[in-house]
Amino acid sequence: MKRYIVTGPLKVAGHATGETFSAAYTEEQERALIAGGHIQPAPSSSAKKEVASKEG
Amino acid sequence: MAKTIITDADVTVNSVAVSQYVDSVEINSSVDDVDVTGMGATAREHLPGLRDDEIVVNFLQSFPELDGTLWPLLENATEFPVVIKPTSGSVSSSNPSFTASCFLLEYSPLSGSVGERSETSVTFTCNGAVTRAIT
Numbered sequence: 001m002k003r004y005i006v007t008g009p010l011k012v013a014g015h016a017t018g019e020t021f022s023a024a025y026t027e028e029q030e031r032a033l034i035a036g037g038h039i040q041p042a043p044s045s046s047a048k049k050e051v052a053s054k055e056g
Numbered sequence: 057m058a059k060t061i062i063t064d065a066d067v068t069v070n071s072v073a074v075s076q077y078v079d080s081v082e083i084n085s086s087v088d089d090v091d092v093t094g095m096g097a098t099a100r101e102h103l104p105g106l107r108d109d110e111i112v113v114n115f116l117q118s119f120p121e122l123d124g125t126l127w128p129l130l131e132n133a134t135e136f137p138v139v140i141k142p143t144s145g146s147v148s149s150s151n152p153s154f155t156a157s158c159f160l161l162e163y164s165p166l167s168g169s170v171g172e173r174s175e176t177s178v179t180f181t182c183n184g185a186v187t188r189a190i191t
Contacts, residue, residue: 010121011073028134029070035132036124038072 002030003042012038066144067113069125069180070136077122079175080114081140083154085186109156109182111138117166117174126178129160136160138180149190156182 001022006012012033015021020042025033033039067075088105115122129136140154147153158180168174 008072008121008124010125013071014073023071025071026135028132029136032070032125032128032132032134032136033072035128036072037120038125 003044004033004039005042006038007040008036008038010038060142062142064143066139066141068137068139070129070134070138072125074115074122074125075144077115077118078113079116082112083109083140083186084112085109107185109184109186111140111154111156111158111180111182111186112177113180114175114177117168117176123165126160126163126176127165130163133159135183147189147191153189154186155189156180156186157184158182 001024003020003022004012005020006015006017009017013021013023030039062081065075065078065081067073067078067081085107086109087107090103090105091100092103093099093101115126117123128134135157136159138156138158141147141151143151145151160178161181163178164176166174167176
């Protein structure tokens with residue numbers, strides 16, 4: 001399972017723009033969703049901490 | 057029992073909610089009719105063969121939302137889920153979900169005449185049978 005954030009205007013897996021969710025897409029499904037502008041991989045929690053510490 | 061008027065069919069393609077672009081939807085499930093008539097028979101004999109399902113959706117085209125959903129599926133020969141319900145409500149015996157794993161083998165992103173709405177009729181070829189669920 002990977003975490004994604006909805007980046008397009010349409011709901012993905014029942015989630016609206018800006019919401020994050022977990023899903024187990026195949027590589028091709030993930031590629032199609034990203035190419036369509038629907039989702040992006042969500043930043044990992046460690047990446048979030050890194051950003052927060054840089055900002056802090 | 058209540059009869060049904062379709063006004064709120066729920067369609068998701070590769071987990072993207074595309075219902076707002078759906079003009080019409082049709083789930084076609086069939087089983088091959090295999091003729092097993094042998095010598096001496098006086099009438100045709102039949103047995104059910106292989107299941108062959110497809111889902112046909114007439115979409116009102118939208119760039120990039122709908123086209124951005126469909127084009128990568130064709131381009132990458134992706135196998136993806138299609139889920140259809142009679143209404144957007146929760147799955148139940150009166151609102152069953154129909155799910156299939158599909159391929160998009162043909163797609164016309166743009167068609168139409170001047171002054172007409174831009175539509176595209178898409179046939180999702182099911183890789184296996186459509187499954188129906190009520191929970």
